[in-house]
Amino acid sequence: MKLRSSPSSLPTARELIAANIRRLRKAKNLSQEQLAELAHLHRTYVSQLERCVTNISINRLERLARVLGVEVSELLHPLR
Numbered sequence: 001m002k003l004r005s006s007p008s009s010l011p012t013a014r015e016l017i018a019a020n021i022r023r024l025r026k027a028k029n030l031s032q033e034q035l036a037e038l039a040h041l042h043r044t045y046v047s048q049l050e051r052c053v054t055n056i057s058i059n060r061l062e063r064l065a066r067v068l069g070v071e072v073s074e075l076l077h078p079l080r
Contacts, residue, residue, distance in 0.1 A: 020079070
């Protein structure tokens with residue numbers, strides 16, 4: 001996923017979250033559907049998150065982080 005840049009040329013929080021969810025999901029060899037099921041979310045919601053179409057609540061962010069085996073803060077780190 002190519003990150004769009006804000007006027008200050010930094011990716012938005014939503015873009016960072018989207019890219020990190022996708023990266024971590026793929027690293028665990030999970031489909032969007034599998035990740036959604038494990039996090040008790042709908043598959044289309046995970047797809048929307050990865051495409052920066054929707055926002056995420058803190059509670060849902062915590063659920064995804066738990067399933068992906070990372071701290072919530074990891075989902076906001078710039079890509080390495």
